[in-house]
Amino acid sequence: MDLVEARELWNPEPGWLNTASYGLPPRPAWDALQSALAEWRAGRTSWEGWDASTGLARGAFARLVAVPTTDVAVGAAVSQLLAPVASALADGARVLVPDVEFTSNLFPWLVRPGVSVRTVPADRLAEAVDAGTDLVAFSLVQSADGAVARYDDVVDAARAHGALVVVDATQGCGWLPFDGSRADAVVVAAYKWLMAPRGVAFAYLAPALRERMIPSAAGWYAGEDMHASYYGPPLRLASDARRFDISPAWFSYVGVAPAMELLESVGVPAIRAHNVGLANRFLAGLGQPPRDSAIVTVDVPDAAAKLAAAGVRAAVRAGRVRASFHLYSTEADVDMALEALV
Structure with a gap:
């Protein structure tokens, strides 16, 4: 499966930039879990x-x-x-x-x-x-x-x-x-x-x-x-x-x-290129040089409050806003965060 096909398996609310705190399940994972929970509730299978x-x-x-x-x-x-x-x-x-x-x-x-x-x-x-x-x-x-x-x-x-x-x-x-x-x-x-x-x-x-x-x-x-x-x-x-x-x-x-x-199925190299590309788009929008990571931190005055007001979910670590990007992250998510911060 290529990255474009894979991305159709998520439908998160816009503005999730916090995979470094927890990742979002693709539809097959969510469905498998719901099926197992239903089996457990009804007692219709063994472990x-x-x-x-x-x-x-x-x-x-x-x-x-x-x-x-x-x-x-x-x-x-x-x-x-x-x-x-x-x-x-x-x-x-x-x-x-x-x-x-x-x-x-x-x-x-x-x-x-x-x-x-x-x-x-x-x-x-x-x-x-x-x-x-x-x-x-x-x-x-x-x-x-x-x-x-x-x-x-x-x-x-x-x-x-x-x-x-x-x-x-x-x-x-x-x-x-x-x-x-x-x-x-x-x-x-x-x-x-x-x-x-x-x-x-x-x-x-x-x-x-x-x-x-x-x-x-x-x-x-x-x-x-x-x-x-x-x-x-x-x-x-x-x-x-x-x-x-x-x-x-x-x-x-x-x-x-x-x-x-x-x-x-997608392949880690393709995922890395996607994630780091979005992280670098975020950094470029703030006038910062690219980095080689899917997790980036920035110092922007009142950044946590600005992101929260815009509905962007990121983290604060060591006093800095931390944004992290994964398969389900989009350019629209990045631009949403930049609009709040710039």
Whole structure:
């Protein structure tokens, strides 16, 4: 499906420029969710059909970030998926993080006893990696201002010093192409650019990293054969990344699987060109140079109030208006915002 065809699957109210807070579901995702809810309400089916969406979504995520499906765990939130990574660090480990990192990729390291955390400006992260660094954790795209990380530079620096790499790709996965297999862990909350209901998160966990981790939240869904893992010992966990799964919120996965299939159909490079093109149209209208992100921030006096009065929904982060653009965003949305601000 091309981008023009795909865009017919949304009908949002004009002025939604806040995908960095939450994404809007395409019609197939919304319909699938409503159908599952109707089945639940009437009690006319078993859960296995809903759960099939978890496998479909896991596979779609693996393809989006270019990793094997067997290396992907499913969960509910970024911090939950990072917790066993933090627990696997040795006492005395040193973690390097950007100084304005979203706290879901900061608190798991700070809360770990015996681990020290050093912060530096995000654009200096690669240069700050040294022989004393055990793990580098950063966002692929910064939530506060949309800055895109120098992903390959940071990974290269980490590899040169034997450090692990953990990437929160929540604000990039779905519009920004990247090779997740270069990292040791990639975590994504899916309710933004993957347009899921809340309660869906994914983690790529490299095999070498998994060997150091304990699946302390393991339950029946982490079993090698989940249907044979309902009751009693012995421990019989999956041999791959599924051992770090938690039992999924079925309806959220029912809602995300069609959305991710649509992203795959359109193609992330085409989505990136569309999103960044609209972001740059917005910046140009304010007399600012183009950037390479679907998330942009601007300083305009009384901007939040002006946008609200015009019916434009954007966010305020770090004291600045943050606008974000996705498949369903239009030039008319951009012009609506510019008319309010200029």
